[in-house]
Amino acid sequence: MSERQPRKANENIFIRFRNRIRRFLTQGYYDYSLIFLVTCLCLFGIMMVYSTTSYSDIQLGRSEWYSTLKQFKTLILCVIGMVIISMINYHLYGKVIFVGIYIVLLGLFIALMVSGTTANASQRWLNLGPFYVQPSELAKPGIIVMLAAFLNSKYGVMMRKQRNQKRARVVKEENKKRVREGKPKLRVKDEAIEYGMLGRFSGNNLFFIGGFLLMSPFLLLIVSENLSTAIIVFLIIFGMFFIVSDKKKIFVVMAAAMVLLIIIVIVRIRETGSFPLMKDYQVTRIKMWLDPESDPAGKGYQILQGLYTIGSGGLFGRGLGSSVQKLGLLPEAQNDMVFCIVCEELGLFGAMLVLFVFALLLWRILFIIRNAPDYHGFLLAVGIFLHFSFQILMNIAVTTNMMPNTGVILPFISNGGSALMASMAEVGILLNISRKIRVKQLDRELRAAENRSEDETEE
C-alpha cells in the first residue's frame, strides 16, 4: 500500500507538498466504498436528468443536453468541493468555521428575503452572480455542522453532565432550607457566584433550550419560505437530540404528541375542511393526500400522475429513456418526482436497485458513525445519516402518496445544483471523518512512518 520513499525533512517545499498529497492518498482510512456508492448514484442521477429534461429542453428551444450539461458541470464542481471538504479537518467546524457558517447562512437568508427569485410561487432562489443558489438546501448541512459543533462544545457536553443536575438539586435543597428558615431565596446572581453560571438549570433543560435557540433564526426563516425543508431540519435536530440525550420519557411524550397532532389535523380536515393556523394551500395538500381523485385535473393531478407513472412501470419498466409521463405530463419529473420516472423506466426492479444502493450508502454512514474517532465526528455523522434517511424516505413517501405532497428532492438523483452541493458537502465531511478511523494494519505502518520521519502526521 505504501510507496513512500524514505526522505529527508524540509528537503524542498515542492517535495514536501507532493509528499503531503501522497500521504493523504495513501495514509489513513478512506471510505472508498462510500465514494463508489456516491459515484454510482451521481452518474445515475445525471442519466435520469438527461432522461427527464431533454424533452422539455427541446420544447424550450434549447439543446437536449442543456440541463444535463449544467447538472454535470455542477457535479464536477461538487466533486472538487467534496474532495476539498474531505481534506478539511472536521474539528475545525467547532472553532472557526462555526461562526463563519452561521454568518454566511444568516446572510444568505436575509439576502433571500430582500431579493429572491420566484419559482413555484415562493421565494427560494438567490442570484449570486454566476449562479443561483437555494439557501434552504445549503442550510441543511450548515445546521448539521453547527448543531454537531454546539453539542460537542464545552456547553453542550457540560449540559449532559450529571454534575449540573446535582448542582441544581443542591440549589433546590438550599432554597428549601432557606424558606424553612425564613430567609430569602437565592438570587440568580448569588447562584452564579456560589455555583457557577449554569447552576440554576438542569443539564437537559439547557440542552434543549440552547439548541433550539441556536437554530431558531434558521428555522423561522425556513418555515416562512419552505415548509418541507423546515420539516427535515426539524426532524434532524429532533433526531440528534434524541440520540444524544439520555432521557427517554420526554421524547416518547413528544413523539406521541406529534402523532396525536397529526391525527387531529387529519380528522379535523377530513371533517370540516380547515384547520386553524394552517394556510389554505397546506389544507388542500392534506385533502389531496387523503383523496387525490377528488380533483384529478387540478390539485390532485401531480399525485395521481405520480402514482400512474409508478404503477405503469410494472416489474421491469418501459426501458431506460422511454418514459411517456416525462413528456410534459408529470410535473416536476426531473426534481421531486424523479423517482416515479425511475419506476416507470426501470420498473419495480430498477427502483429496488436504486433503493438498495441508498441502503448501502446509509449502511456505510452507520459504519462511520459507529467507528467515529470522537464525539464530534459521531455527531456529524449522525446528523448526516438522519438527513439522508429522512430525505430519501420523505421523497419516496411523497411520490407514492404515503404522505402529503411537499417538495422534497431525492439526494444525488434529482436535478438541482444546490441540493447536489449540499449532499456532496456532507459526503465530504463523512470522508473526512472516515479518514480519522484507524485501521490496524494502516496504523502500524503509520507508526513505522512516524518513526522514520520527523514530519508531523495528521491528527
Add this chain to the structure above:
Amino acid sequence: MATKEPNNQEERPAKAPRPPYVKEYMEGKLLLVTAVFIVAFLLLFVRLVYLAVFKNEEYIKNVNNNYGYQTTSIPAPRGKILDRNGDVLATSNANYVLVIEPKSITEQEYYRIAALMVYKNVLGFDDQALDARLTEIEKVCEEKETADLLGRELSDEKKAIYNRRWYWRYPEYENENRTVIDGDVMRKVQNLAELLRSTKRADKMEAIRTLFKVSDEQITGIQADVEEQRAAIKKAKGNILTRIGDLITGATREVKSIDYEEIAKKWSVDEMTVKGIANMSVMRIVGIRFETEYERVYPYETLACKILGFYSPYFPESSMGLERSYDSSLSGTDGVRKTYMTEDLNRDATNIEPQEGNTLVTGIDIHIQSIIEKQIKQFMDEIGADNVAIVCMNPQNGTIVAMADDRVYNPNKHDDMASYYTQEQLDEMWDKILKEDKSMQKKLQGATEEERKTLQTSGILNYVYRNYCLSNTYEPGSAFKPLTVAMAYELGKVDENSMFFCDGYADFGGTKVRCHNREGCGELNLAGTLANSCNDSLMQIVERVGRDYFFDYRCRFNIGSKTGVDLPGEVSAENLNFTADQLNRLELATSSFGQGFNTTMMQMAAALCTTINGGYYYVPHVVTEERSADGQVVARPYSTPVTQVISKKTSDFLREAMYEVVEEGTASYVKIAGYEIGGKTGTAQKGNYAENNYVISLASFIPVSEPDLFLYVVIDQPHLDEQNSSKWAQLLSKRIWMDVIPYLNLHSKEEGIDYLHPNESGEDPDPPSDGYDSDGFITVDENGDQLLRPDGEPAVSDQPADQPGQQPAQPDQPAQPDQPAQPDPPVVIDDERDE
C-alpha cells in the same frame, strides 16, 4: 483528539472502544432510529410492490389515456337528402372556425409574436386587439393567483376571462359571431406551422418571410446584427472566473441587452419582427387552431321546407321534418384526432376519420313540389284561406312526392321569420294563434311584456313550423265516401247495379240528416251516389254495412290512428273518432259521408290511395332509400305494402266510379280534356255547424287506369262569402294538374289535345286561348267564364262561384234531377237535434 490506542474496527467492530462522550445508550437509540427507518423502508417497499404489480394494468390504461391527452373530436358531416331524381335537397358545407388558446400563446414571448403575426399578416385580423386581449387574460391570471393565495374569489366577469385561457373562439368573445375561415387560408396557416417546425433553413426562411412580410436580405441582415450584439454581450458578461473575481472585488459590469429598437430602425421594420427573427429557431405557431364545423345548407331554400324541416345543431331535439325523424341516420360518427409523442420526441397524430352520415333518397319530386308551392302561393294571393295544404303521393307505393301547406319558411334561416313575412302577416298569425290556442291565452295572463314577446315569437315559430298535413285534424266530409262505398262493395252488400233512392233526408229518431240536395237526388246507382255525392244513399249503404264492419274497415284504412309516416309531429286524431261503442245509428250515418269525426290529411291520403291502387295499404313515406356515404344501399324502408284492405275488383270499380265523379259528377271543374282524371270532392262543415265554415277538399289521381300520381288538396275556410263549394279545391287541383301533366310526359288520349306539345297540335296553337295565360294559370274555365280579372285580382269575391246562376253548364253530365252546378254541398243537420 483521537484515541491514542489503535482500534481494530474492521475486524472486531463490536468490541471497539467507544470514544469519550459517546455513551452506550446513544448507540442503542441510534439502533432504534435505524430500526424505525427500516420499518419505513419496508412499508414503502410494500407500497411500491402494490403500485407496480397490482395497480399496473389500471395505471397503464390511465397513462395510455394521457397518451392521447390531446384528443380532439372531428365532426362528421351530416348525410345528404336527395329527391327522387338525385337533386340535392340538403347538404352539409364545411366551415373552419378559428380557435385561440391564450394559455399556450402566452407561454413564450416568441409564441406570442408568431401568433400576432399570423393574425395580422396571414389571417388579416387586427393584431392589436388580440394583443390587448392576451394581455388582459394574463393580467386576470395573475389576479387569480393572488386571489387564490388570499382565499378570495374573482368576480364572475373575470372568472369568465380566466376560463378563456384554455379555449377561446376569438373574436366571438366580442360580438358573438364566429369567425369562419376560408379553407385555403386555414391550410396556409397549417403549412406555415409545418415550415416553422422544419429543421431546414430554407423552410424556416420561407416561413419567416411570409410571417413577417420581410425580404431575405432583411432576415439575414437582422440575424447578423443580432448575432453581433449577442457576441458583444457575451464578451461583456465574461466567464465564471471573471464573475467570481467581480464578486470578490465588488466590481459591477454594465451589461446591455440587445438593442432591438436600433436594429429595427436600421432595417426599417418593427421591433417585434426583430425579436421574432432573433428567436427564429424556436419560433412556433402555437395556440392557433381551426375547428371544422359543418353548416346545414338547403340549396332550394324554402322548397319542401315542411318535409325537410331543418337541423339545429345546438338543440337537435328541436329539429323538424326529416332532419329530426332521420337524425340518427343522417348524423354520422364523429372522428377522433389523437396527438401523442413518438419515441424520438416528435409530436404525431393519428386520426380516426369521421364517417359521413347516411344519404337519404326521398320520393320528393322538386318540380312537382315547386309547382304545388307556387300554386298554393298563387291561391293564397288570389283568394286566401285559413289553411291550404296539399299532399301528393304515388299511390302505387305510398311515397310522398310532394307535400306543402301555406306557411313557408327558409330552413337555412329557420328562426328568421322577419325576412319572409311582413310584420302585418306576423301579427295576423299571432291573432290566429290566440284565437285557436286557449292554453296560449292562459299563459299570457299575468305575463310581463318580455315574456309576452318570447311567447309570441315561439308561438309564431311553432305555428309556421307546423305541418298542416300531419298535425291538424279536420272532418273529411264527402272525400270519405269512397271508403264507405269500398267497404260495402268489398263485403258484397252492394254491387254496381244496386239502386238507391234519395228523398233528401234521413230521419234518425227525430233528427233529420239531410242530403245537400234538399229535394232529394232521386234514384241513383252505386256509382251515381259517388258522382252526386249523395248523403242519403250513403247512409243507406252504411246501414247495410253495419257498425261492426264499418268500424273494422275504418281501422283497416287506418283512419283515426297514426299512419306511421316518417315525419315528426303526426297526430292520430284518435280521441276525435268514434269508438265501436259510440257508433250508434246516427253516428254511423254521419260517418258514412265523413262528418262527425276528425282525421288528418295523411290518413285520408293513405286510405284513398288504397282504394285506387288495387287495395294495398302502404305506409305513406318520404324516404325510399337510405344509402351509406359510399353509395351502398343500407335500407329500403316501407317498400312493401302493409296489408291488402280491399280486393282489386273493388279498387277497379272505385277508380271507375271516381272517374265518373270527374267526368259527370261533382268534380267536373278538375276535368282536363283528353286526360283521364279520377277524383272525389269533399265539402265538410267545420266543428260549430252554425258558423257555416267549411273545409273543402279534392282528392284526384291520374291516370285512371293505373294511377301514377294522387293529389289531395284541402282548403280550410277559403276566404269566400260562401264557402260551401268545393269548386276552388277543384280549380286549384286543376291548375296543378295542368302544370304537372306536361312534366309527367302524359299524352292526351284525345286527338288534337296535347298539352305537351301545344304548338304542334294544329287546333290548339295558343295555350292562353284555351283557358290559361302565359304563366300557365287558368284564367278562363272550360265554358269560357272569366275566373280571374286580368290584373290577377280574384273575381270570385264579387261573383261568388257557388251561386247557381254563375255555375257553368256541364253538358257532359248525365241528366240528373239535382243541379250538378251545386257541387257537393255539405250535410245539413237540422237544429232539431239541439232542442
